[in-house]
Amino acid sequence: MSQYGLANGGLRTCDEPRDSVAAHLEFTPPTNGQKDPTHHQTDNNFTRTTAFPSFVPEAPNVANMLDVFDFIVEKGGNPEQIKESQRRRYAPEEVVDEVIALYEDHRKTQYSATQVNTKINEIQKQIGAKKKAKEDASELMAQKIELEKEKKAKIELAGEKDVALKKKIATIGNIVHESVPVHNNEDNNVELRKWAPEGFSVEKRDVLSHHEVLTRLDGYDPERGVKVVGHRGYFLRNWGVFLNQAMINYGLEFLSERGYTALQAPQFMLKEYMAKTAQLEQFDEELYKVVDGDAQNDKYLIATSEQPISAFHADEWIMNKELPIKYAGFSTCYRREAGSHGRDAWGIFRVHQFEKVEQFVLTDPEKSWEAFEDMITVSEDFYKSLGVPYRVAAIVSGALNNAAAKKYDLEAWFPFQGEYKELVSCSNCTDYQSRALEIRFGNKLQTDVKKKYVHALNSTLCATERALCCLLENFQTEDGFTVPEPLRKYLPGAPDFIPFTKELPKDSTSQKAKAKAEKSGKVASAVAGGAAAVTEKLKDLST
Incomplete structure (x- = not known):
């Protein structure tokens, strides 16, 4: 040497x-x-x-x-x-x-x-x-x-x-890909495509909110959760537990069948490695710090399994023949949601602790954009298999996190609120993370004059609690919940239908929304009636 x-x-x-x-x-x-x-x-x-x-x-x-x-x-x-x-x-x-x-x-x-x-x-x-x-x-x-x-x-x-x-x-972000729509407002994200099951009507419906469906299934206990944990705390119970576990198991199996290696990630990381994969502002807005007595090394709870998995091959040199490397990451995730006060406060859609199945891929730079499209397709196929209506949007440049050169979101339809909401975020981070983590590839040659870094890509498959919210709204009936076919084999007794067993409190979310809508309708009717009366009066005066 x-x-x-x-x-x-x-x-x-x-x-x-x-x-x-x-x-x-x-x-x-x-x-x-x-x-x-x-x-x-x-x-x-x-x-x-x-x-x-x-x-x-x-x-x-x-x-x-x-x-x-x-x-x-x-x-x-x-x-x-x-x-x-x-x-x-x-x-x-x-x-x-x-x-x-x-x-x-x-x-x-x-x-x-x-x-x-x-x-x-x-x-x-x-x-x-x-x-x-x-x-x-x-x-x-x-x-x-x-x-x-x-x-x-x-x-x-x-x-x-x-x-x-x-x-x-x-402090400088990754080089934005030329195809990314340029704007600083996410209202200008570019819709690429939509999908819904044949015969499905994508419209706001008079249905229960996801947390009300879960309540009627006796699937969670938010009151005791808040008492024990604080803001956004919850306990899953009965069918809530089984449905969440079914989402995890189905997600891991779905990716395994497509060549992904299952990897259960640790739930906290050393600050040294977290700093190489998370943005500085994430430390303040997202991450919980672990206090470990007199330990010298700070640790942080992970916000996504992408973080520890991105460091899995840190300081390693990967041979060309090993690429691409595809992981089906699974972990419990923790987020402070410091910048989300008041947003999605109902149920288990936006919480401090949740489970997630994640796609993570390391690939040759020349093949990363092909891998990017493949990963969002895998996520689309997953939600198609569950029968969930969705759309895919290209995220505007001003909303990209520093690591992403380009990002797609998959947003699923929530009929109670009558809007699409994010379930999947798919990003090509090119060599931004791998450079920081020293993940190189290719044959080691003394004649090499420049390091070659793999490209790292990540995509949600399902944040299970959030995805479950979508299923609960879309597949509820007046009497219970119709279980999507792929999940049934993971549930006790493999049921195709779970009946409601609890009544809602009188001041439930849907009842409040209905009362508000009725009140608005009465006000609108009164205003319209008043306007008509004034018009008739003016006609009388003119004659």
């Missing part, structure tokens, strides 16, 4: 991951005639540094989601493309210029550190020669001590600038 390194500066193998920006930069000297102590090798229009100071500290726990060279024209980068992507996201484009400025500042500081290190090496040689000749080397040793202090200061400064550069890059 060949090695590259500065004399007396430590060695690093060329196969080792260069995680820090510090190890990723060339040290191009100022144009003052001085010789650069590093050597650069150019191949296939890419430049790599075959010697760099391994004594420069790496930025801890700050992941690069984008390659720093993507910002630098001289390195083959295209900063204008990143600026255009930022404009599409309705995000500040000036941050790109800030990254470039930080890069240049950091590069100069590192080069300065290499110069000092070179001087130290030269003086060390002189000291050796003096000692060999049995001459006094005290003056040279004093110079070396001062230079060592200077070197230490420059290394610390370079480390600080490395952290600042990485943190700035981490």
Whole structure:
């Protein structure tokens, strides 16, 4: 194995991951005639540094989601493309210029550190020669001590600038795909297609809300849930438990039959890895922190199995023949829903704890967009098999999370509210997450001049409690709930129908909605009648 390194500066193998920006930069000297102590090798229009100071500290726990060279024209980068992507996201484009400025500042500081290190090496040689000749080397040793202090200061400064550069890059989202509709309002999401079972009428109906159906099935207890847990707490019971488990089992089997490997994910993660797959704002709005006594490593409860599964292959090198890798992830998920106060407060549609079956795929970059379409098709086929009406929408650029280059939502029909609501989110994150997590692919060759990262994609199959809400509204009858055929074999007794066993309280949601509608109708009728009377009066006056 060949090695590259500065004399007396430590060695690093060329196969080792260069995680820090510090190890990723060339040290191009100022144009003052001085010789650069590093050597650069150019191949296939890419430049790599075959010697760099391994004594420069790496930025801890700050992941690069984008390659720093993507910002630098001289390195083959295209900063204008990143600026255009930022404009599409309705995000500040000036941050790109800030990254470039930080890069240049950091590069100069590192080069300065290499110069000092070179001087130290030269003086060390002189000291050796003096000692060999049995001459006094005290003056040279004093110079070396001062230079060592200077070197230490420059290394610390370079480390600080490395952290600042990485943190700035981490604020920038993935490059938005050219096909994404550009807008900053999700009301302008582009509907791609709709589906409903033959003969099914997609219209608002006078039916029970999903939580009322679950109440009549004696399927959950929200009052005791709130008492024990607090806001949005609940207990599933009886048929609520069995139906939820049926959704989990059917979802896992559905994906397994399509070549996915089932993977039950841990329910919490180290902050180090969570930071490489979750956005900073998610820590405040979504994630629960785990307090573990005097433990030094912070942990967070997962908001989706995508998070731990994305880290499953962290720091690994995957062979081409192994791709694509497809996982059917399952986990309990936890979300604070800090930004959702008052939204979907009924039942179990939007809660702090729920189960989810997730698609997660690692693939060759050249095949990721094909995989993206395949994944949303799998989700569509799942809901078709259950007989659920839905539509698929392309999400506008301003609503994309940082990791996604493009996203589709599958929204299912809820007849009580008379609207489509999100059940599935399908995203192609390209190499945004895999770069941060160092998930590479291809054959390891010494001639490789640029790392190759897999593309990571994720798509909900079913957040089971939320999907169950949709089934309850669509398949209720006056007497109970008609079980979709694929779920029956997972239920005790394999029933095709579950009868209601409880009555609703007098102030139930549907009764309130009906009373409100009747009141609105009476008001509208009175207004119309009043207007007609005024019109007749005016006619009389005119004659």
